[in-house]
Amino acid sequence: MRIRVRAPATTANLGPGFDCAAAALDLWNELEVRVAASQSPDPEHLAVHAFARLASTEGLSFTFTDRIPRERGLGSSAATVALGLVAGAIAAGREPVPEELLALGVDLEGHPDNLAAALTGGVCLTWEGRIVRVADDLPARAIALIPPERVGTKAARAALPEHVPHADAAYTAARATLLGAALAGGSAELFAAAADDRIHEPYRAAGAPLLAVVRARLPEGAVAATISGSGPTVIVWARPEAVDTCAAVLRERLAPTAVLPLRVASAGAGAF
Helix, strand or coil: CEEEEEEEEEEECCCCCCCCEEEEEEEEEEEEEEECCCCCCCCCCHHHHHHHCCCCCCCEEEEEECCCCCCCCCCHHHHHHHHHHHHHHHHCCCCCCHHHHHHHHHHHHCCHHHHHHHHHCCEEEEECCEEEEEECCCCCEEEEEECCCCCCHHHHHHCCCCCCCHHHHHHHHHHHHHHHHHHHHCCHHHHHHHCCCCCCHHHHHHHCCHHHHHHHCCCCCEEEEEECCCCCCEEEEECHHHHHHHHHHHHHHHCCCEEEEECECCCCCEEC
């Protein structure tokens, strides 16, 4: 037996879509599973653990190719879980149905939005175990600003308050409505208007200092900036025709931060 699968990076929240909106990005982790009687896979590895929920790991080797930076807010753990789930489904002879796999793996990942996007590709929303892919692309291209520092998801989540002011909740609900309209209509203008939040970004800003820096001075052709997941990566959203120019400006301003233009991944986790 030989199974090869890959899973994409993801950027979650997209500003006001806290814990429900995410997009898959064209940066991939890979897994190869082979018969190897002498191997003993680590049962605590997220992908191995996910695989074991669908098929036996006995007598198998797991080889990983990791390209998604860890603890940077780009969904590396979601991709890892997605790899194990999809490979496990294939090994079990099951169709890898995204909603079924989400239910099997969400407790391992902890963030349904990232895992849903990794499984489906494109731009998706998730709620109560359901997934809907609402768009194949975004009205603006992503430029990931990836600092060398790491932020653990648990620490970033712990920074969030238990309660937020009613005014902040209403503000974010309005922007979330605009985000839905922007995704459905492919409007860069509505997307730019939507890309603000008062539910999670203000509380995570200290761990993602690039957000304030780029919002204070967006490059020409950029329409917005958001924290990617729990940070510290920040996504600058640029008009498609301005991506290269914006990326060049950001590299000059923000060295040694990695500046990585990324397209939306049209496919989710699967065999290749």
